[in-house]
Amino acid sequence: MRTQDTQTTDGDDTRRSSARRAQRAPGAPRHPWGWAAIVGIVGAGVFLAVAELIALIVARNGSPVLALGSFVIDIVPQWAKEFAIATFGENDKLFLLISLGVAIVVAAAIGGILQYVRPPLGIILLAIAGAGTTVATVTRAGATPLAALPGVLGTIAGAVLLHILAARLRRWYRSAQEPSLTKDPVDGKTSDDAKNTPARLDRRGFLRVLGITSAGAIVVGVGARIANAATSSITAIRNAVNLPTPSSTVTIPEGAELDIDGVSELFTPNEDFYRVDTALTVPNVDTSTWSLTITGMVDSPVTLTFDDILAMDLREFVITLTCVSNEVGGGLVGNARWLGIPVREILAQASPQSGADMVLSRSVDGYTASTPLASLTDDGLDAILAVGMNGEPLPLEHGFPVRMVVPGLYGYVSATKWLTELKVTTFAEDEAYWTPRGYSAEAPIKLSSRIDTPRTGKAIEAGPGKVAGMAWAQSVGVEKVEVRIDDGDWQPATMSSPINDDTWVQWYIDWEPDAGTHYLSVRATDKDGTLQEEERAPIAPNGSSGWQRVLIQVR
Ligand SMILES: Nc1nc2c(c(=O)[nH]1)N[C@H]1C(S)=C(S)[C@@H](COP(=O)(O)O)O[C@H]1N2
Ligand SMILES: [Mo]
DSSP: OOOHHHHHSOGGGGGOOGGGTTSOOTTSOSSHHHHHHHHHHHHHHHHHHHHHHHHHHHOTTOOHHHHHHHHHHHHSOHHHHHHHHHHHGGGHHHHHHHHHHHHHHHHHHHHHHHHHHSTTHHHHHHHHHHHHHHHHHHTSTTOOGGGHHHHHHHHHHHHHHHHHHHHHHHHHHHHHHSGGGOOOTTTSSOOOSGGGOHHHHHHHHHHHHHHHHHHHHHHHHHHHHHHHHHHHHHHHHHHHOOOOOOSSOOOOOTTSOOOOTTSOOSSOOGGGSOOOOSOSSOOOOOTTTOEEEEEESBSSOEEEEHHHHHTSOOEEEEEEEEOTTOOTTOSOEEEEEEEEEEHHHHHHHHOBOTTOOEEEEEETTSOEEEEEHHHHHOTTSOOEEEEEETTEEOOGGGTTTOEEEOTTBOGGGTOOSSEEEEEEEOTTTOOOTTGGGTSOSOOBOOOEEEEEESOTTSOBOSSSEEEEEEEEOTTTOEEEEEEEETTSOEEEOEEOOOSOTTSOEEEEEEEOOOSEEEEEEEEEEETTSOBOOOSOBOSTTTOOBOOEEEEEEEO
């Protein structure tokens, strides 16, 4: 008598007797446990790849692999460490990573098999591993709360994949056991074409998902790790930089900071400082191989290493940087204490030749800016090469190890980050990155003012309060700021004590509004007596203009 099992198989296989029932059904996975182990390894791969990717985005030192490695180093018993060092010498770290890798693969394989035979045991195992990794990452020194994200999101991605792949593997196995119960997933019919048995289709589906996810995990994981490793080694180099004490510092006058709620800080913290550049990924510059060359129309070309620059007479400067893309009222402005050296002192070493009128500064990533030579050599203007920003080496995003900062010129024509070359040349001869792209070759910062508080869209209460904000006229200095309420007269605002003419100032007026809607406008005048341009201009080709006017709701 035919058994249920053999009845449901088709074609040649009807010959199979019940005696052979224990054997593999046709089309079933030959080694289901082996496949389950691979499923587990791919799930772990997805976990690590997603975690590395998230680490790259939100928490540079949140790499789960490395966190786990450090964690293991911390918990491995002393005798095991000594054994590793005695046996593998300098390769003890490599030995650790390889052992860790093998352990992960074995645990992942077990997880895959568990998920296949007893779901959701595999996912539970993965969640435990994910939780352990997350703990290892967030408890590392210097970790931010964001450091939890790689482990958490990686665990979720790995669990989803583990679930999908194990389910597909089970389905493939089952459709081979009970072909009549499984319909063709594409057209809903059971195919009578022997080549397209449900088992074959399920096998194909399983292998496709497995192939795509493992390839994706390898590409994403390896890519993210390489990108992260490159950055973290530069982070380590940056952390090891010992900035010299400046030979002179800037005195901050009494009353420089007004301390009004809602107004920008006088010094912009590095992490809040706007960032504008063309770099898709932040250039990683190794200070040991970096150099700055001064070339072009000079009598004696100069090459300086990072140590040469650190050994110079570095001083502190306070300069407010502004982007040409800053719209009226916008936030692409920031103020910092820079540690650096005047560019004129460096240029003097090279002796620029007569006839030159421009310096083309070049970044390691090829970006260039054109700065008038006179702006760099003027004794009354401190255009600098900066190595420090607010008491730290330049952050990687802000040009580590060396950038230029020129008071009074928009960043795109002066503030080259990741600087590597200063070419003394002429505007006739050379062109900077933005020049053929619709921006002026020369671009002084336009005198401007901005209302920080109150803000449009955020209603305030009637009664006594303040209107306050910032104003800047780099290299000239702000003489006065005026505010107009609705169609009233322009009222002079009280200004903070300026640090120097190259920095912005804070300003405020007292305001006791009635309920309703009100318009507030602001304008500044510089120390040359020039009034801020009223007429609106777009950011291209050389910076926005216009008086900011905001609509305020008062309750
Ligand atoms: N290498 C390089 N330097 C650059 C840029 C760039 O794209 N690449 N952008 C410039 C522009 S447009 C501005 S406004 C400032 C911004 O500096 P920040 O990102 O440190 O605020 O950097 C300048 N330096
Ligand atoms: Mo800019």
